[in-house]
Amino acid sequence: MALVEAHHLTKTFRRPDKAPGLRGSVTHLVRRRFTTVRAVDRVDLSIEAGEAVAYVGPNGAGKSTTIKLLTGIVQPTSGHVRVAGRDPHRERTANARQIGVLFGQRSQLWWDLPVRESLALLRDMYDVPAAAYRERLARFDAVLALDEIMPVVARKLSLGQRMRADLACALIHGPRVVYLDEPTIGLDIAVKDRVRKFLRELRADGTTLMLTTHDLDDIEDTCDRIVIIDHGRVIYDGTLAQVKDTYARQRNVHLQLAGDVTVPDLAARFPAAAVSAGPSPGEFTVAFDKAALTVGQILAGVIPLAEVVEVRIDEPAIEDVIRKVYAGELVLSPTPTPS
Numbered sequence: 001m002a003l004v005e006a007h008h009l010t011k012t013f014r015r016p017d018k019a020p021g022l023r024g025s026v027t028h029l030v031r032r033r034f035t036t037v038r039a040v041d042r043v044d045l046s047i048e049a050g051e052a053v054a055y056v057g058p059n060g061a062g063k064s065t066t067i068k069l070l071t072g073i074v075q076p077t078s079g080h081v082r083v084a085g086r087d088p089h090r091e092r093t094a095n096a097r098q099i100g101v102l103f104g105q106r107s108q109l110w111w112d113l114p115v116r117e118s119l120a121l122l123r124d125m126y127d128v129p130a131a132a133y134r135e136r137l138a139r140f141d142a143v144l145a146l147d148e149i150m151p152v153v154a155r156k157l158s159l160g161q162r163m164r165a166d167l168a169c170a171l172i173h174g175p176r177v178v179y180l181d182e183p184t185i186g187l188d189i190a191v192k193d194r195v196r197k198f199l200r201e202l203r204a205d206g207t208t209l210m211l212t213t214h215d216l217d218d219i220e221d222t223c224d225r226i227v228i229i230d231h232g233r234v235i236y237d238g239t240l241a242q243v244k245d246t247y248a249r250q251r252n253v254h255l256q257l258a259g260d261v262t263v264p265d266l267a268a269r270f271p272a273a274a275v276s277a278g279p280s281p282g283e284f285t286v287a288f289d290k291a292a293l294t295v296g297q298i299l300a301g302v303i304p305l306a307e308v309v310e311v312r313i314d315e316p317a318i319e320d321v322i323r324k325v326y327a328g329e330l331v332l333s334p335t336p337t338p339s
Ligand SMILES: Nc1ncnc2c1ncn2[C@@H]1O[C@H](COP(=O)(O)OP(=O)(O)OP(=O)(O)O)[C@@H](O)[C@H]1O
Pocket: 013, 014, 015, 037, 038, 039, 057, 058, 059, 060, 061, 062, 063, 064, 065, 066
């Protein structure tokens, strides 16, 4: 059985349907009307131990609500969810021992306590053995540089320091599954790198990760699998490589050539590609579908025409694909087949 299992998981909220202003409030008191919002709509998920899954979607897609369902904070309206065989809502206390949660926009630190004391409180709450506690702190310190923030009262931490401390708090009890909701939001590049490195190490240790993020570099750095949600529904679930291969097959090869080669010369060689001249003499870009042509074939076609001084290949970025999905320009099939 998978570590995280959801079947037709659904959460609806009732939102008051109220006209603005005092008149709207009074009318609402007399005649209550509500709109039902399906925040999560028949979501199926199956995450195996040790996987790192990116859970992405536009604002309001239902990401945070899914995390809240998996952590047991909210109860499903319908459907089924199990984490390590447990019902997260009904068995909240037992579930809390096996999961770690980080909400990037909210802290779980005790505001008036130094970081060291927040960690010690969590150690006691979760009955973490002394040796495991010391070993974990040492390991976290190596990547998150905790020592320098241990004596600082939480409310005096900068955002980056707070996130490092919160990550340690979310993991001090050695959870099997970690849910991270926007773990790098608002952080500068140096702290982002530190956090991503930490996530990679966690993953290497066999911890299962589920990550919601708007920062696509987080995904490329940490996850192999991506689940895209929109309007509460899963619209794609597959590997990152599959998304790229299936929906981002366009490749660009930039060539610097020595000799009298023209765009028509190259275009005649590669009728299936689009050839354009670069900004300097001898520079060309060959844009092609990787299913139709390979870089090797392009080089083999160019070498008889001119000396190749430099070659650069653009890999498709996952954000291009996801941006198109968000903008409605690309419709992903839920079970894509690789080309
Ligand atoms: N407690 C609530 N009461 C009413 N509606 C809610 C509640 N929580 C979430 N919603 C609605 O459910 C939908 C999904 O919200 P959710 O916060 O899960 O989205 P999200 O993908 O995490 O968005 P974001 O990227 O902006 O954080 C939205 O329409 C939101 O307004």
